[in-house]
Amino acid sequence: MATAAAQRTARADGTAEADAAAHEALFDAAIAADERIEPRDWMPDAYRTTLIRQIAQHAHSEIIGMQPEANWITRAPSLRRKAILMAKIQDEAGHGLYLYSAAETLGTSRDELLDKLHAGRQKYSSIFNYPTLTWADVGAIGWLVDGAAITNQVPLCRCSYGPYGRAMVRICKEESFHQRQGYELLMALSQGTPEQHAMAQDAVDRWWWPSLMMFGPPDDESAHSAQSMAWKIKRHSNDELRQRFVDASVPQAESLGLTLPDPELRWNEERGHYDFGPIDWTEFWEVVKGNGPCNEQRMTQRRRAHDEGAWVREAAAAYAAKHKGATGAADGPARAAGGPSAQQAGESGKA
Numbered sequence: 571m572a573t574a575a576a577q578r579t580a581r582a583d584g585t586a587e588a589d590a591a592a593h594e595a596l597f598d599a600a601i602a603a604d605e606r607i608e609p610r611d612w613m614p615d616a617y618r619t620t621l622i623r624q625i626a627q628h629a630h631s632e633i634i635g636m637q638p639e640a641n642w643i644t645r646a647p648s649l650r651r652k653a654i655l656m657a658k659i660q661d662e663a664g665h666g667l668y669l670y671s672a673a674e675t676l677g678t679s680r681d682e683l684l685d686k687l688h689a690g691r692q693k694y695s696s697i698f699n700y701p702t703l704t705w706a707d708v709g710a711i712g713w714l715v716d717g718a719a720i721t722n723q724v725p726l727c728r729c730s731y732g733p734y735g736r737a738m739v740r741i742c743k744e745e746s747f748h749q750r751q752g753y754e755l756l757m758a759l760s761q762g763t764p765e766q767h768a769m770a771q772d773a774v775d776r777w778w779w780p781s782l783m784m785f786g787p788p789d790d791e792s793a794h795s796a797q798s799m800a801w802k803i804k805r806h807s808n809d810e811l812r813q814r815f816v817d818a819s820v821p822q823a824e825s826l827g828l829t830l831p832d833p834e835l836r837w838n839e840e841r842g843h844y845d846f847g848p849i850d851w852t853e854f855w856e857v858v859k860g861n862g863p864c865n866e867q868r869m870t871q872r873r874r875a876h877d878e879g880a881w882v883r884e885a886a887a888a889y890a891a892k893h894k895g896a897t898g899a900a901d902g903p904a905r906a907a908g909g910p911s912a913q914q915a916g917e918s919g920k921a
């Protein structure tokens with residue numbers, strides 16, 4: 571039986587004169603049927619633009635997010651902690667790669683996206699503009715920041731756009747490990763000396779509110795939520811996911827023996843959720859605009875890392891060109907023309 575996706579491809583391939591309304595109807599039917607949209611399927615321009623915006627922002631967050639934690643690699647308190655932290659940071663680099671690759675299937679390139687990040691034309695998550703002042707911050711990032719990320723990202727595994735949803739499956743598995751290592755690290759500190767306990771509490775006090783801001787502005791100020799939910803890119807609103815995170819975090823904080831820095835936090839029997847105090851949205855927008863404590867430092871470091879890595883990119887491109895020549899001779903031009911952008915342009919195997 572032909573799925574809506576197959577019909578969509580057949581229609582697009584078979585009738586050059588197919589009008590936009592017919593394409594749109596097939597796209598809408600696929601979304602309504604909870605089918606995946608794939609790179610070669612017709613999609614509205616705004617759907618493509620929204621996905622590029624969100625996936626790029628997500629990818630940028632992953633690679634900028636390596637910086638605050640990398641601050642502690644040389645000062646990790648044991649070889650075991652250092653190895654764990656290095657593995658986690660490498661995972662974040664990997665997440666960036668999966669996500670840039672997913673964005674490339676939409677017709678952009680990693681170079682273009684990085685240029686936009688470096689020029690300040692694309693965002694990354696507000697959370698990474700806060701400093702990591704003590705070792706306990708590594709635990710607080712794992713527990714709270716990765717915990718918030720998982721809450722936000724598990725529903726993205728069901729994103730209507732195939733490459734993004736599939737990338738999220740592996741990312742979420744790894745984030746789950748990250749969250750547990752942060753929890754375990756904080757547990758060790760919380761049950762340690764009074765000084766270690768105080769250090770853990772101080773980290774939680776500083777990271778709690780910025781973690782709640784990660785979910786984005788309140789629903790009535792969220793410019794993109796309604797459309798993104800209609801397209802099944804997002805499955806839940808910012809406020810719904812924030813509430814889910816608060817509800818999960820309170821018992822975890824109790825088990826850790828730490829308190830969350832919100833005097834208004836209490837169980838609401840009627841709602842079946844925890845009530846929590848007001849979020850400082852002025853602070854959030856200031857950080858998003860570039861005025862957070864570490865925005866400048868993060869961007870300077872990112873641009874420097876990019877510039878210093880130019881020789882690696884040149885060497886990789888030279889190697890790929892050489893390799894392409896060798897396999898091109900052996901396998902013919904079809905193999906040589908492979909790769910995501912060629913496939914996406916419909917050239918793969920037919921060049």
Ligand code: BYC
Pocket residue numbers: 623624627628629631632633635636662693694695696697715716719722723783784785786787791792793794795798804808858
């Ligand atoms: N920070 O209409 P809205 C990680 C912007 S990586 C900065 O609600 P949307 C990790 C938003 O972009 C975590 N900007 O937007 C990595 C929009 O501005 P533009 C990253 C924010 O897209 C390493 C405007 O505010 N996770 O976990 O519907 C180590 C209005 O917002 C933020 C993702 O990226 C923010 N917090 O919803 C450890 C997940 N929030 O674009 C951990 C994927 C909002 O119009 N992204 N803005 O200029 C999403 O799920 C959604 O994009 C958001 C925002 C929920 C974040």
